[in-house]
Amino acid sequence: MSDQTKYLLEERQMPTAWYNINADMPAPLMPPLHPETKQPVTPEYLASFTPTALLAQDVSQEQHIEIPEPVRDIYKLWRPTPFFRARRLERALRTPAHIYYKYEGVSPVGSHKPNTAVAQAFYAKQEGIKTLTTETGAGQWGTALAMACNMFGLGCEVYMVRISYQQKPYRRHVITTYGAEVFASPSDRTEVGRRFLAEDPDHPGSLGLAVSEGIEAAQTSGGTKKYSLGSFLPHVLLHQTIIGEETLLQMEMAGEYPDIVIGCAGGGSNFAGFAFPFVREKLKHGKHTRIIAVEPAACPTLTKGSFTWDWADAGCVAPICQMYTLGHSFIPATIHAGGLRYHGMAPHVSALVHSGHIEATALDQLATFEAGVAFAKAEGIVPAPESNHAIGVAMNEAVQCRESGEKKVIAFNLSGHGHFDMSAYADYQAGKLERYEYPAEAIERAMQTVPEVTFPGT
Numbered sequence: 001m002s003d004q005t006k007y008l009l010e011e012r013q014m015p016t017a018w019y020n021i022n023a024d025m026p027a028p029l030m031p032p033l034h035p036e037t038k039q040p041v042t043p044e045y046l047a048s049f050t051p052t053a054l055l056a057q058d059v060s061q062e063q064h065i066e067i068p069e070p071v072r073d074i075y076k077l078w079r080p081t082p083f084f085r086a087r088r089l090e091r092a093l094r095t096p097a098h099i100y101y102k103y104e105g106v107s108p109v110g111s112h113k114p115n116t117a118v119a120q121a122f123y124a125k126q127e128g129i130k131t132l133t134t135e136t137g138a139g140q141w142g143t144a145l146a147m148a149c150n151m152f153g154l155g156c157e158v159y160m161v162r163i164s165y166q167q168k169p170y171r172r173h174v175i176t177t178y179g180a181e182v183f184a185s186p187s188d189r190t191e192v193g194r195r196f197l198a199e200d201p202d203h204p205g206s207l208g209l210a211v212s213e214g215i216e217a218a219q220t221s222g223g224t225k226k227y228s229l230g231s232f233l234p235h236v237l238l239h240q241t242i243i244g245e246e247t248l249l250q251m252e253m254a255g256e257y258p259d260i261v262i263g264c265a266g267g268g269s270n271f272a273g274f275a276f277p278f279v280r281e282k283l284k285h286g287k288h289t290r291i292i293a294v295e296p297a298a299c300p301t302l303t304k305g306s307f308t309w310d311w312a313d314a315g316c317v318a319p320i321c322q323m324y325t326l327g328h329s330f331i332p333a334t335i336h337a338g339g340l341r342y343h344g345m346a347p348h349v350s351a352l353v354h355s356g357h358i359e360a361t362a363l364d365q366l367a368t369f370e371a372g373v374a375f376a377k378a379e380g381i382v383p384a385p386e387s388n389h390a391i392g393v394a395m396n397e398a399v400q401c402r403e404s405g406e407k408k409v410i411a412f413n414l415s416g417h418g419h420f421d422m423s424a425y426a427d428y429q430a431g432k433l434e435r436y437e438y439p440a441e442a443i444e445r446a447m448q449t450v451p452e453v454t455f456p457g458t
């Protein structure tokens, strides 16, 4: 074990392949179903809005997929990312545990999102696509895709959840700085947007609804536009695995191996990217790591949702997937961790929680900000509100070690910084944040709208 604080890899040590968990899943995933026929999707249907290289990655069984050279070149602007031992936090908590964190906030837009944005823009460009359409919640994903599209000379159309569009203008301006267009969702540019606006002209929007708009904009473009999703899909999780692959090398430099691996989970991409290489070590090489996904108590998909079939979007134009869901019509409260407000969860993450290989837990937003502020005071970085969920559970585990005297090794993913989220911190400091109980009746109502699926004979 070393006495270092930060573990840095050389550029030449950056992994050259992503890890594809399809190769090691305990059971294969159910295929996605067509939103209307409710039968397995055809490649033609998926190709109407998704670049074909990404569809091939979704079903590939190769354990490793090479990262194309032009993608690696751009990754080098911020990768390999640093890995820290949180010694000052350990001292503040008076814990015998060793706490480590991987820091993805050093990317140009301040989060893990460009790991997949750059890859998706690269494949789109290769296929002659002109513009990528997408959704964004608090704007992290929109800024990442806007940056990536600009680097590959592609147009970019971002549908941003209306409440964030109004309350968080700064990321919106970052998106336009990169040359992309951004629209408040629901918008009047799509049929699904107009439908929701007719029901409620002040609709706050939701990630699921912005997804519907992005897909429709691509499907009605005559093939010039394709849709790009920032989380949830197998290829997005795949591109994020560079985080965990680097972390494995850095843990080796530190001379330790984690007993507990933690990530926050919205659609599941930073969690999977960080954790899946550790899941592989658990499934294939007998490691005994506990792997924990943390979600908001206000949007408790994994801890209070059902493992069933549901549409991946609110407007029912996206495929139906087997996953944990709160019901596609569930509109979560406007909590500050905007990136975690999504009714579903990535099918891979859902299946591994369902099979017991991954644990899930939920934290109230007050607890997450308490943790984020304690972390900022000890380590200096002001974390993204989403990342505070991972920090909160890492700190709880470290405090339990203080009580039990155990010297566990805890590693979490710090998925981004919170520099554009200071209004959330301001509200917290002004005592305006409240504990928020998930609305059981709203979820019950939303669960009545999940589809009846007869495939595969269920």
Ligand SMILES: Cc1ncc(COP(=O)(O)O)c(C=O)c1O
Residues within 6 Å of the ligand: 111, 112, 137, 138, 140, 141, 230, 231, 232, 264, 265, 266, 267, 268, 269, 270, 271, 338, 339, 340, 384, 386, 387, 415, 416, 417
């Ligand atoms: C910093 C940060 N962390 C986490 C998330 C949650 O997304 P995912 O679960 O796909 O990692 C987001 C989403 O916007 C984010 O911006």
